[in-house]
Amino acid sequence: MKWKLLYIALAALALAIGAASPGLARQSSDGDILQKAINKPSATWGVYGAGQKNAPIKDKTVQGGGATKVEVQGAGANPWDVSASQPLTGNISKGDVLLVAFWAKAEAVDGGPASADIPAVRIQQSAAPYDAAMQGRIKVGGEWKMYTVPGRALIDIPAGAGAVGLHLASAKQTVLLGALFVLNFGPDYDLRKLTGG
Template sequence: MIKRTLAAVAVGLALTVAGPAFAQQGGSMLDKAVNAVHVTGWNVYGAGQTNQIITSTVQGGHALRVDVTAAGGNTWDIGAGSVSTKPVRSGDVLLLAVWLRAERLPEDAQAGTAIIRLQGNVEPWPDVVSVPVAPTGEWKLYFANAVADRDWAPGTLGATVQLAGASQTIDLGPVFIFDMGPDYDRSTLPTN
């Protein structure tokens, strides 16, 4: 069931990310994923939050709901991460794609607050790319892209969604770290 669901997600992402030309080449976007893309691949961290897997309308049918009870001193005090499972080479074009929606907005706000990042997975958590996003009550796929600044062994690179910017409830759907290779034209990648 999960494999079939991920295949459907991959077809949708192939058309979104790489366009019809990629899909016609017989490739699968999941072949380019260097992380576990299902919501069970998220690891939630930080005090002041509760989390649970819920049934959802997002691609894949499940989401991770993170309820942040109070804003943290730093945006990174509460978040969720997904680590790489495959190596990434220096110079490769990376695309982060994360499904997000706000279940409960911060008080008097029109949208939630989050930062999506690719970063090193050990202290000092080196930043590869960070993008602030403002999830609403509707599911949306948010993107960030960068060029790998070094070789990354499996488990040393990760996607993170920082959530401690406000008291809010954010639903996280599947997360994708795509390695598009060294010669991919970044101008063709989706943006927010």
């Protein structure tokens, strides 16, 4: 059952970016996309920092049926004062084309709109100095959606020494984080296929 959900989620990922890269959508049907994964896809996020509450939740409306709910009590002095992360298992070489993709949705806070700001979606070293191989920013809306952040690695990160980190302390906000997928397409892949440019 777990593998079936993984394949469904990967197929959804391929469809989400398939308009920009029809070849990726074709790869998802025969399992080739799994060879590009450099993490163990999961909706279990490690969350740290003062001024937050987090808990695993079940939600049948998101791929995989679960997520991690993070309630940030207020903006921190730094956006990384509250962060969510997951480990990477694969190797990254400088110049590799990478894609971070994860399901997310925001909940309304204090009567405001259902939105959340994640100023940094990073593939980074999992220990000090936490240098980033790539980084992007996203705004999360009130419906489940797969968000993608593509980029080209700026540094090498050995297998097992990397992580995806999300900086969440930019505002008082509640965000639900679903399954995470991190793909490494290697140095020769055309990044424009993932950015639509």
